[in-house]
Amino acid sequence: MNPLSLLKSIVAALQGEDDPAYAAAGFALGAAWGLVPKDNLCSVLFVLAFFFLRIDKGMALASAALFTPLGFLLDGPAHSLGGALLSCGALHPLWTWLYNLPVLPLTRFNNTVVLGNLAIGALLFVPLFVLSKRGILRYRAAWRARAAQWRVVKALSGLRIVSLYLEWTRGGS
Amino acid sequence: MSFLRKGNILALVGGAVLVWLAAALFLDPWLRRALVRYGQAAAGAKVEVGALRSSLFRGSLSLSGVAVADKNEPMKNIVEFDAAVLRVSRRAALRGRIVVSEASLNGLRFGTPRKTSGALPRSFEPTGLERAVLSRLGSAQDAGISKLSEAKSNAVVELDAAKLSCLKRLDEAKADADAVTQRYKDKPAEYKAMEAELRKAVEELRAGGDALRKAQAAAAAQRKLKAMLSKVEADKKELNADLERIRSAAKAAEALKGEDLDAVLAAAGLPSLDSASLAKRLLGPVLAKRFSTALYWMDWTRKRLAKKPAQAEAPTRQRRKGVDVEFPLKHPYPVFLLEQASVSGFLEGGAAFEGRLSGVTSDAPMYGKPARLELEASSFRTLAVFDQVRSPGSAAVEFEADGLPLAGVELGDGGLGAVVAEGRAKARGEIRLSGERWDGELRLDAEGLELQPRGLDAAAPVLRGLKRFQARIRLSGQGDSMDLSLESDIGKALAAALLKQASGALADQRKALEEKLAVLYDAKSSALRERLGGLESSALGPMLKQEKAVQEALRSAMPKGFDKLFRR
Numbered sequence: 001m002n003p004l005s006l007l008k009s010i011v012a013a014l015q016g017e018d019d020p021a022y023a024a025a026g027f028a029l030g031a032a033w034g035l036v037p038k039d040n041l042c043s044v045l046f047v048l049a050f051f052f053l054r055i056d057k058g059m060a061l062a063s064a065a066l067f068t069p070l071g072f073l074l075d076g077p078a079h080s081l082g083g084a085l086l087s088c089g090a091l092h093p094l095w096t097w098l099y100n101l102p103v104l105p106l107t108r109f110n111n112t113v114v115l116g117n118l119a120i121g122a123l124l125f126v127p128l129f130v131l132s133k134r135g136i137l138r139y140r141a142a143w144r145a146r147a148a149q150w151r152v153v154k155a156l157s158g159l160r161i162v163s164l165y166l167e168w169t170r171g172g173s
Numbered sequence: 174m175s176f177l178r179k180g181n182i183l184a185l186v187g188g189a190v191l192v193w194l195a196a197a198l199f200l201d202p203w204l205r206r207a208l209v210r211y212g213q214a215a216a217g218a219k220v221e222v223g224a225l226r227s228s229l230f231r232g233s234l235s236l237s238g239v240a241v242a243d244k245n246e247p248m249k250n251i252v253e254f255d256a257a258v259l260r261v262s263r264r265a266a267l268r269g270r271i272v273v274s275e276a277s278l279n280g281l282r283f284g285t286p287r288k289t290s291g292a293l294p295r296s297f298e299p300t301g302l303e304r305a306v307l308s309r310l311g312s313a314q315d316a317g318i319s320k321l322s323e324a325k326s327n328a329v330v331e332l333d334a335a336k337l338s339c340l341k342r343l344d345e346a347k348a349d350a351d352a353v354t355q356r357y358k359d360k361p362a363e364y365k366a367m368e369a370e371l372r373k374a375v376e377e378l379r380a381g382g383d384a385l386r387k388a389q390a391a392a393a394a395q396r397k398l399k400a401m402l403s404k405v406e407a408d409k410k411e412l413n414a415d416l417e418r419i420r421s422a423a424k425a426a427e428a429l430k431g432e433d434l435d436a437v438l439a440a441a442g443l444p445s446l447d448s449a450s451l452a453k454r455l456l457g458p459v460l461a462k463r464f465s466t467a468l469y470w471m472d473w474t475r476k477r478l479a480k481k482p483a484q485a486e487a488p489t490r491q492r493r494k495g496v497d498v499e500f501p502l503k504h505p506y507p508v509f510l511l512e513q514a515s516v517s518g519f520l521e522g523g524a525a526f527e528g529r530l531s532g533v534t535s536d537a538p539m540y541g542k543p544a545r546l547e548l549e550a551s552s553f554r555t556l557a558v559f560d561q562v563r564s565p566g567s568a569a570v571e572f573e574a575d576g577l578p579l580a581g582v583e584l585g586d587g588g589l590g591a592v593v594a595e596g597r598a599k600a601r602g603e604i605r606l607s608g609e610r611w612d613g614e615l616r617l618d619a620e621g622l623e624l625q626p627r628g629l630d631a632a633a634p635v636l637r638g639l640k641r642f643q644a645r646i647r648l649s650g651q652g653d654s655m656d657l658s659l660e661s662d663i664g665k666a667l668a669a670a671l672l673k674q675a676s677g678a679l680a681d682q683r684k685a686l687e688e689k690l691a692v693l694y695d696a697k698s699s700a701l702r703e704r705l706g707g708l709e710s711s712a713l714g715p716m717l718k719q720e721k722a723v724q725e726a727l728r729s730a731m732p733k734g735f736d737k738l739f740r741r
Contacts, residue, residue, distance in 0.1 A: 102267030113495030
C-alpha cells in the first residue's frame, strides 16, 4: 500500500458509512503489531491476520507506524514483563509444551521482549478498540460534515486525478 | 457483521496450491542439482545422480544411479550405488533439522570403471595431505637403472662430504642441538632459585597460626606453586618439542643416506639398484593414488563430522534483543543426523557384502555416539569409527580383504614396469587419526601373479618370474610433514637379479661406497647422539626433578581438611 492510498483509506474509514468497528479493530491490531519486534514469525502472523480479517488495513498500518517507535521505548518494561511471564512457575509447563511444538518456536515467543510486547499489545487491544471506536463515532458526529469540505479530504476522497493515479500505481505494481 | 474475509482465505488456498505445484515441479531437479554441485566440490570429480525423488508428505527421499568419480583416476568411480532410500523425520524437519531415521543403500560398488572421464573442467588442487602422500610414495625413483648397460666395474668413486645431503642434515641437527643447549644453559641456576622459593613457601606453611591464617597461607602458597609448576611444564613442553625436532632431523638424515648413495653412483655412471627405490618405482604410483584417495576421504569425513566451533556473531546493531529463555526439549535434534542405514553391495571380485552405517551427525557431542560403518562379506571386513563426541576427536579405519583382483593393475612406468595379467591380493590395514596425527599400517600380500613386463629388458625375466610379493606402507605424523614408508620384497628381488646381471664388481663398488659413507656418517651421527643425550641429562633431567618437587610441594601446601577446598 503506497502512502497516498494509505491516506485515502484512512480518510475513507473516517468519512465513510462503514461500521467503525472495522477501523477500530484495525487500529487495535495494528498497535499490537507495531509493538512486537518484526524479525520473527509472530510478525508474519499479524500480516496474515490483516489479510484474513475484515479490518481496515489503512488504519492498521497507520497504527503500526505510530506504535512501532513506541515499541522501542517500551522494550525495557516489555523485557521485564516477558521475563516475569517466562519465569513464572505456573506457566512453565505451557511454555515447555509450546517450545516443543513444531514451527511455533519460530515466533520467538520465548524471547522476553517479544513476549512482553505481545502481552502489552494484548492488554491494550480492548481499551484501544473501545476508545478508537468511540473516537470515530464522535468524529463522524462532530467533524465529518465539516471535514468533507476540506480540499485535502475532497482530493483524497474522490478527485479523478487521484483515482487515476491510484489506479495507475495499482496497475504498475 | 463478520470479521473474516472469505475471499482472502480462498486466495491463500490458491497460493498454497501454487506453491505445492512449484515444489512438485521444481524441488526434485533443484535437489538433484544441489547434490551434484556439493558432491563435485567435495570429490573434485564428476558426480552423477540418475534420478532423485522426494516426498514432503511421506518425508522420504530416494536416489538412484549415483556415481562418484575418482579425481586421481578419472576413468574409475570411487563409489557407485544403484539405489538409496532415506526416511526423514517430519517432526524434526518442522524444526529445521534433517533427521534420517532409517535409510538403505543398495548395490554399492567401489572402483568401478567409467565409460567417460570423471575429470571436471576445473581441476581441484590436491590438499596438503594428498600432496604429502603423492610426493612421498608416488614420486618416480630412477634407482640408476638407466645406467645399467653402462656399468663399469672399474669406476673410481670418491665421496665428497660437502655434497652429501645426509651429512648436511646431520650438521644442521647438531647446530640446532647446540642452540638448544645454549638456550637451556641458565635453566639450572633458575631452578636453584626456584628451589629456594619452594623451601620458603613450605616453611611458611609449617609456621603456626589459626585455621583461617593457615588456609590463607595455603591459598597463597598454592598460587605461587601453581605458577612455578606451569613455568616448569611450559619449559618441559618446549624442550620436548626441541628434542623431537632434532630427533626427526636425525631420522631424515638416515633416510637421505640411500639417496646420497644413489646420487653418487649415478654421477659415476653406476646403477644404484637400491631395492627401496626400485620397490617405490614399481608400486609407488599405484599405491600412492589409492592411499591418497583413502586418506583424503577419511580426513574429509572426519572434518565434516567434527562440530564447527560457534562462530562469533557479526557485529550487527541489535536494538531489540531481549533474552531468549530456553525450555527443555523432549527431542533435541542436531542439524543433521542419520540414525542408521543398511548398506549392501558387491566387491570388485563380485562377492556380495552387507553392512550398517550409523550415527552420522553434524553434532556428535549432542548425539553422544560415534559414527560407525561396518561392512562384511566372507572375504572382506571393514570397520570405520569416527568419534567426534569429545574434541579433538579421532577416526579409525580397520580393514581386511582376501582375494582382491589385481588383473589390469599397472605397476611402475614405461621405463620399468609391468601390467598384472593375473593375480590376487590379501590386504590388511589400520589407519588411525587422533586430532591431527595420523598413524597406520597397510600390508599387501600379492600371489598367483602373472606379470607382463614393459620397459627395461634386463628386468623382464625377473618380473616375468615374479609370482608373489609383499608390500607394507607405514604412516605416522601430521598432514604435510607426515612420514610415509614403503617396504617391499619386490625391490629386493629385482635389485638382486639386476645386480647379478651387472656383474659382481658393481656390488663391490656399492659396498665400498657404503662403507665410506658409513665412516663419515657415523662420526657425525654419534656426535649428534652424544649432544642429544647431554641435553636429555642436563636439561630434561633437572626439569623432571623440579616438576616432581613442585608437585610434591603443592600437595603438602594444603593443611589437612583443606585439600578439597583448594583442589587443582
